[in-house]
Amino acid sequence: MSQNLNGALRVLVAEDEPYNLRRLARLLREQGCEVVAELEDGPAVLEWLDQGGAADALFLDIQMPGLSGLEVASEAPRGLPIVFVTAFSEHAVRAFEQAAADYLLKPVTAERLARTLERLRERREAAPAPARPQGPFRYAVRAGEGLVFLDLARTTHFTYEEEAVWAHAGGRFRTLWKTLSEAEAALEGRGLVRGHRHLLLRPEAVVGVRPGDSGRLWVRLPGDVEVEVSRGAAPGLKQRLGLA
Template sequence: MRPLRVALADDEPLARTRLARLLREAGCEVKAELADGPSVLAWLKGAPDLDALFLDIQMPGATGLEVAVELADCRTCPPVVFVTAYSEHAVRAFEAAAADYILKPVSAERLAKCLARLGEGGPRRSEAVGPLPQRFPVKAGEGHVFLDLKRTSHFEVETEVVWAWAAGSRHRTAWTTLAEVEAAFPGAGLLRIQRHLLLRPEAVLGLKPLEGGRASVRVGEGLDLEVSRSVTPRLKELLGL
């Protein structure tokens, strides 16, 4: 079998060198060793033939997660493996369709398991993603439960915490910005009705005009949201009004 062709990115020179050495010792052909997110995106424009892309999450310019979002619609891009010292990014990593998630310091044994899965002839990243995700994790005690997007009325951000509203209750997600929610569901038709509110139009039960061209929408029993003047015409159009 031919060796796996891989590239890696890490802004820490020692960590980058160590990972490259471990990959070569495991029999991989390392095509590139990059130092930040923008370098990864620029290098990938040359359409290199890769079997895997190993990304640190915390990098300058663009994080590994942001790079993965940029690659979401790329049909020739390789599977992404995140390598990081921070376990709290795991949920967001798998939301970005990561093929694997390895904690630093990387051990040869853990890396071997990852490479074995990649070498089993699995699909490329675009094929592995499948349909757009319709569920997402929220905190539940010490663990997580999964909410269905179709049961979610809207998302609200407060002090870098995104809350998902479902059945009149709010649930804490792993996201920190509404832009991350939009990136997770690019084809869901979510609409930013206020700077801090992201609405699923299908969840609207009623709409009431307000002064100044604004509107109020009902998304649950006793739960009304104000829509900005600039967005109200678009929402009415989506609702057939």
């Protein structure tokens, strides 16, 4: 059946069982979606996103090699709707703790999928423009057995390393956030930009840029620090810097 993909939901499907992958992709196309990628494991999803892949929603099998769907969701860009697909209902609680847009049990039926897609379309149409908070902002970092507070205005970037989020503000400080998605939620509207799945940048801190390979961008920060921005994130950062 031929579909008009104008305004269609763009979706990624990740599933390690080829038959289930093909079946779900077919059902999505039959309901008017544009399937932009069909992948078979968690690391491939994060790599696809890191390389600039864009979608309106991710359909993720929970049990996949390398990284589970839940682990992928914790590293995916904040605000990207995720639908978990699994044969096991016991994962539902954890899925909704990850703010899942929906939770589908296998075998997925066309009728149940239609309800999910209706919710995703309504969510896309109703999404408001985020308000930008005003005024200074401070956040806590660990200092010995206690905490100190750092000014966001003095922070250049945040990185995810060693299973923690680190703030770079004239030094490297361990924050209380466990993932960059948590950091993004706390800093929402503060103007930070994802450089790649392990990097958040404050554009006002950028002091220089130079082109990298394959559309990537090298960004210079105070203290003679350089970080690489992915091909997918480079256009957005250039726009924020007035270069596009």
